[in-house]
Amino acid sequence: MSESLKIVWDGSLDTGVKLVDVQHKYLIDIINELAEAIEQDKAASAIGEILNLLQYYTEWHFEREELCMNRYQCPVAAANEDAHGKFIETVKAYREEYRQGGGTREIALRIYQTLTNWLVKHIQGVDCQLGPCLPDNVREQGAF
Template structure:
């Protein structure tokens, strides 16, 4: 089951960033599909580590792009990225395989309430500044 599929409403107008957003959604979907049980602990830990790594790579690229384009609202955007990266880190740290139900709930909240909303609302604000400069 795909929990969230990328669609055009999530396009930020920068192909490489759209591609990374798709990949992040895939990682979330993969985690949620992987059968969150204590028996799966090792696989889940490695999937969470991949998510963490890819979030870091993606945010760094997006932040560099905003900087290049002279996007004026970077401070708030950077704070939002730090919040999300901290939440994913906390999730990975706290996960000990004993409470897989909570991991699922936290992941769904983070995916739907934060990540998708961030792409559609916060990321879309830099669209007018990107123009030809990417």
């Protein structure tokens, strides 16, 4: 068996904001569920449910993160919102493709690649800029 597709959370994904990191770890759990389904050859049947959960959870998480960036006037707030909007559109497009064509290993792999590339790049490029905008107590308790 080749190397696992699963993503392992490490310090390069640490935004310095506890609550955001907890939410990102859960997003990674969802992606890893997809990775596991692909590895066990169950992706075709699992993909629909994973896409539903992914859209539901990303929308909820993005909203929290956007509120926080706006409240603390983070300079990347607008860029973050824009990136989130585009990502949700991508997820919706996949759901539509799945609705029309059904689940296949091919679409599962494509979704997996898109998710991992986007999430890692987005966390490191945009979300990591949130921490310095927050007061210490908010950063540590995540009480936004």
